[in-house]
Amino acid sequence: MKIANILISAFRALQRNKMRSFLTMLGIIIGVSAVIAMLAIGQGAQYSVEQQISSLGTNVLIVYPGSQNTGGIRGGAGTTTTLTEEDCLAIQRECPAVSLISPGTRAGGQVIAGNLNWATGVEGTGTDYLEIRKWGIEYGDFYTDQDVKAAAKVCVLGKTVADALFPEASPIGLTVRIRNVPCKVIGVLTKKGQNAMGQDQDDVILAPWTTVQRRLTWFPYLRQILVSAASASNIPVAQKQITELLRMRHKIAPYDPDDFSIRNQADLATAATATTQILTILLASIASVSLLVGGIGIMNIMLVSVTERTREIGIRMSVGARSRDILTQFLIEALVLSLLGGIIGILLGVGGSTLISKLAKWPTIVTFFSILLSFGFSIAIGIFFGFYPAKKAAMLNPIDALRYE
Amino acid sequence: MIGQEHREAETDARLIRIDHLVKTYLLGEVEVHALRGVSLELRRGEFAAIMGASGSGKSTFMNILGCLDKPTRGSYILDGVDVSGLSGDELARIRNAKLGFVFQGFNLLSRTSAIENVELPLLYGTASLKDREARAVKALNLVGLGDRSHHYPNQLSGGQQQRVAIARALVNDPSIVLADEPTGNLDSRTSVEVMGIFQELNNKGITIILVTHEPDIAQFANRHIVFRDGKIRSDKINTTPKRAADVLKDMPEIDEEEAA
Numbered sequence: 001m002k003i004a005n006i007l008i009s010a011f012r013a014l015q016r017n018k019m020r021s022f023l024t025m026l027g028i029i030i031g032v033s034a035v036i037a038m039l040a041i042g043q044g045a046q047y048s049v050e051q052q053i054s055s056l057g058t059n060v061l062i063v064y065p066g067s068q069n070t071g072g073i074r075g076g077a078g079t080t081t082t083l084t085e086e087d088c089l090a091i092q093r094e095c096p097a098v099s100l101i102s103p104g105t106r107a108g109g110q111v112i113a114g115n116l117n118w119a120t121g122v123e124g125t126g127t128d129y130l131e132i133r134k135w136g137i138e139y140g141d142f143y144t145d146q147d148v149k150a151a152a153k154v155c156v157l158g159k160t161v162a163d164a165l166f167p168e169a170s171p172i173g174l175t176v177r178i179r180n181v182p183c184k185v186i187g188v189l190t191k192k193g194q195n196a197m198g199q200d201q202d203d204v205i206l207a208p209w210t211t212v213q214r215r216l217t218w219f220p221y222l223r224q225i226l227v228s229a230a231s232a233s234n235i236p237v238a239q240k241q242i243t244e245l246l247r248m249r250h251k252i253a254p255y256d257p258d259d260f261s262i263r264n265q266a267d268l269a270t271a272a273t274a275t276t277q278i279l280t281i282l283l284a285s286i287a288s289v290s291l292l293v294g295g296i297g298i299m300n301i302m303l304v305s306v307t308e309r310t311r312e313i314g315i316r317m318s319v320g321a322r323s324r325d326i327l328t329q330f331l332i333e334a335l336v337l338s339l340l341g342g343i344i345g346i347l348l349g350v351g352g353s354t355l356i357s358k359l360a361k362w363p364t365i366v367t368f369f370s371i372l373l374s375f376g377f378s379i380a381i382g383i384f385f386g387f388y389p390a391k392k393a394a395m396l397n398p399i400d401a402l403r404y405e
Numbered sequence: 406m407i408g409q410e411h412r413e414a415e416t417d418a419r420l421i422r423i424d425h426l427v428k429t430y431l432l433g434e435v436e437v438h439a440l441r442g443v444s445l446e447l448r449r450g451e452f453a454a455i456m457g458a459s460g461s462g463k464s465t466f467m468n469i470l471g472c473l474d475k476p477t478r479g480s481y482i483l484d485g486v487d488v489s490g491l492s493g494d495e496l497a498r499i500r501n502a503k504l505g506f507v508f509q510g511f512n513l514l515s516r517t518s519a520i521e522n523v524e525l526p527l528l529y530g531t532a533s534l535k536d537r538e539a540r541a542v543k544a545l546n547l548v549g550l551g552d553r554s555h556h557y558p559n560q561l562s563g564g565q566q567q568r569v570a571i572a573r574a575l576v577n578d579p580s581i582v583l584a585d586e587p588t589g590n591l592d593s594r595t596s597v598e599v600m601g602i603f604q605e606l607n608n609k610g611i612t613i614i615l616v617t618h619e620p621d622i623a624q625f626a627n628r629h630i631v632f633r634d635g636k637i638r639s640d641k642i643n644t645t646p647k648r649a650a651d652v653l654k655d656m657p658e659i660d661e662e663e664a665a
Contacts, residue, residue: 005528016516102613315512318473319526319573322494398473402512
């Protein structure tokens with residue numbers, strides 16, 4: 001029998017039972033659209049987490065002073081006073097894997113401008129800070145090396161602070177008083193949004209680290225050193241170089257622990273990405289259970305169909321159908337059902353994902369891979385679950401099949 | 406398609422040669438002897454009726470004759486081919502090319518138009534799409550149903566359904582039409598009409614083997630073969646077959662439209 005004729009027979013048989021064919025496909029439709037929608041939601045979540053992490057800056061290492069250990073009572077990270085400007089200069093000089101570096105200090109307090117005030121944090125940084133954090137200036141300027149050297153009374157406002165203190169006019173050239181120290185506003189940062197922990201990264205004032213250290217806090221040590229590795233692959237190298245350098249400079253004996261710690265954004269990113277990947281796999285595997293149930297539905301209906309159409313099979317055999325013609329016809333019927341179901345499911349899944357991102361404001365990403373995956377799955381299900389009923393039909397004895405009531 | 410000249414051109418007039426055919430079933434532990442040595446020859450163009458009570462072996466014989474079943478022993482030569490040793494797929498090809506079946510229960514595919522039912526055997530052959538339709542239309546015309554080719558079985562009367570089934574049996578230009586109780590589900594007038602169609606086909610040279618337990622129906626055939634206990638009890642030529650056209654004249658009219 002020619003394959004075209006088998007296709008004709010299969011399509012006619014499916015057409016004869018439109019309702020049953022549709023209900024059989026429904027299982028696959030729901031399964032495939034669920035898999036596509038779940039993958040889209042999971043990959044959307046993964047994408048937004050990656051976005052947030054990369055907003056921290058790429059290839060970034062943060063060096064913190066270690067915890068203080070006084071008679072066995074250990075303070076938290078950053079409680080010791082071990083990081084100095086000299087450490088910072090040494091890293092810049094002696095670690096080739098480090099491309100950018102910014103010493104960091106911090107002060108908190110009430111900031112006053114005219115008749116408005118706002119409680120925020122003041123970050124003292126170097127001039128490389130913006131580049132390390134992949135941040136930009138919306139308008140105005142950033143401070144220069146000259147400003148840092150002179151501990152100039154200048155500052156750059158984060159978007160949130162600028163909006164809070166200067167709701168109407170541009171703040172450039174105006175003065176804010178930080179802990180009663182008047183500082184001239186020379187720029188406003190671009191909006192960066194929330195970080196991975198949900199904190200507003202724009203609620204900040206940046207000032208030269210020397211200004212914060214010598215005019216606001218009087219604290220002679222550094223709170224942190226922000227370092228950018230030359231490339232992602234250089235992150236572990238930079239970490240090793242900094243560790244060796246600081247251990248040597250701080251004169252730490254070989255088996256003593258570090259008096260500083262280095263945190264790695266890449267590790268954080270990997271962990272967060274892994275979490276969302278697990279989420280995606282979880283969602284997809286739940287959805288694929290429904291795909292499996294859909295496949296069993298196909299097998300179920302095909303088995304019923306074989307029993308119900310025993311006489312038809314007998315007639316076909318009596319007019320010359322071979323076992324393999326019957327096998328092929330039933331297999332193709334199952335395949336057509338699952339393929340059509342798969343295509344409708346893909347359309348529904350893509351449509352549903354778009355709807356979810358429109359209504360729930362949840363980012364969804366439909367990848368070519370997820371479409372290919374569910375399409376392949378539905379073909380496999382059609383063949384796998386269609387084979388047993390088809391085999392059963394093909395094995396029928398024509399005499400018994402003809403006599404079947 | 407069914408040219409008498411073509412039939413006469415073939416040298417061997419013996420279409421069927423059956424020699425000492427034995428069929429034994431195993432029902433659990435018990436051996437059932439359905440056929441106990443049947444020998445028979447049929448010539449081209451014969452119209453034979455096979456009769457016998459139920460359990461006489463006539464159905465088993467019919468199944469073997471129709472290549473739906475294989476004999477346990479003995480030989481069956483159909484149109485010059487020994488089919489007793491063929492495989493399932495080879496038998497399917499023989500059924501497709503050389504045999505046409507007409508059953509008691511019509512056995513049409515439901516929700517499938519008359520023409521698609523008639524086309525069914527062609528789907529398993531080598532005919533092209535265009536050829537298929539032309540042959541199906543021709544076969545339907547032959548049984549007088551050319552105007553109903555797109556009707557569904559549930560829109561046709563019993564007699565019309567049986568005529569669709571006959572058209573399906575004819576569409577592949579078979580050597581033999583095998584009819585198994587073809588009038589069993591029909592009223593007496595329609596039965597005679599169907600027998601009339603068989604007689605017409607037979608006049609055109611088609612070999613017909615009819616299985617029936619009704620002596621009235623057998624009267625239309627030219628040869629009576631009676632089975633009993635798995636053997637042929639009698640095999641006679643019917644020298645005075647009834648003509649369906651004559652019988653119909655004497656029967657009371659039934660409104661065909663009402664029956665439809």
